Amino acid sequence: MLTEAIRLVVTIIFSISGVYLARNYPPGYVSSNIALILLIIIFTGLGYVIGGAVGRAATRSVRWIDDKTRKISSQELLNGVAGLVIGLVIAALVAKPVESVLKPIKFAPAYGIILVYLILGYLGLTLFTNRRFNFGKLVYEEDPGKAKGNVLDTSVIIDGRISDLAKTGFIQGSMLIPRFVLGELQMIADSADDLRRAKGRRGLDILQDLQKQKNINVQLINDDYPTLHEIDDKLVKLCKDTKANLVTNDYNLSKVATLEGIKTLNLNDLTMALKPVVIPGESFTIAIIKAGKEKDQGVGYLDDGTMIVIQGGKKLIGKTVDVEVNSVLQTSAGKLIFTKPKK
Known part of the structure; x- marks a missing residue:
């Protein structure tokens, strides 16, 4: 469009120049009318060719400038x-x-x-x-103690819990979605692998859900760092530049960001912190759904996913029973609660 507009303007200018030359400097060997027609044709043709070249050069320049400005913060x-x-x-x-x-x-x-x-x-x-x-x-x-928003990474968007958490109002400030994270989500959604494609599309659906929530301000951030090639490095740099929190489920990224002085919100840590606290001797009801690894053990799960191991519960599979806590074991994978059927 820009090329054609410039071509048109240049062609008109050259045509007018041809008319001016024919009127003021007519050649002596032809009549003035023939000279007018010839010069208009010649200069219009020149204007069309030169205008096209100038238009294409201008279009390339505009695209180059646009590309460069997109790559800088x-x-x-x-x-x-x-x-x-x-x-x-x-x-x-x-x-x-x-x-x-x-x-x-x-x-x-x-x-x-x-x-x-x-x-x-x-x-x-x-x-x-x-x-x-x-x-x-x-x-x-600036208020040095106040964060400028919460930058979401790919893992926490795909996870999906951020949408429900945002509805509760526990997370304060805007949700900042970097363009490079959105690009990574789109790439995952276009993957040939069915599982990755489903995760990517789920992430895009979560972003749409966040945008529809009236109490949440979702902003797309155009800042990019072309000298940094890893998404994690870009996230850390963006959070440092914008003084924003980093919301992630990535354990390693969370540790690196913390070392860089960035406040991180890890939803997995939040989930662990919100799990109910049980102590030896406490009683509750659990449905035994399968056998455990050891002899006569049964296994059930709380609503939050905590595994409950029931000693002597194998024979009670399929039943809901009252159990009493024997001990609690905290592992890197989560919490294990060992119980026995209550007499």
Whole structure:
């Protein structure tokens, strides 16, 4: 579309130029009417060809700029614009003395001023883009103790519990979904493996559910870090830049983020913390559904998934019985509660 628009404009300009030449500088060997027609045809053709070339070049340039701006974070873009403005302001202050110095030389002042603007503008753009301080802090006052939101990783989205948890209001702040996480979800949803595809589609459904909830603010974050290739590295960098919490089910990522000074919310840890506390001698009712590994053992499960091992429960499979807690064993996989049928 841009190519055709530029081609049309250039063609019209060339056609008008042909008419102007025919009217003001007609060739002597043909009549003025024939010269007008010939020059219009020639210049229109030239305009069509040149306009197409210019249009294609402009389209490629626009796409290149768009591609580059997508790959830099909003903070880097803000710094670049601020640096460019500062560079141009300094150039405006320097331009007058430069003009005075170069005034004795013909044409030198104009070229000198242009050069000053180009150099200082470029220096401001590059220096402030590669800075280590945050221009966003100059725009508003930050509360160092307050997180700017909660960045969700792929694992916690696919898990699905985040949607129900968000409805309760336990998680404060916006839900931030990075574009690179959304891209990873889409890639999983397009997988040839049935299980991975189902997980990816479930994750996309969870995001839709979050967006539909009126009490939850879901934001897509365009910030990307092209120099970082691992999704986990990008998540850690994004959380550090935005001062956001990281919500994840990934144990290793949670540990790395904590070492980087990022507050992490691990739903698995939350689930473990919310499991009911039982002590030896306590009684409750359990349905025995299968045999255990040891002789005469039966196995049942609480509503939260905690495994209950019943000594002598093998003969009671399929029944619901009252049991008494003997001991509790905490393992890396979860909690095991050993019981015996209550007499």
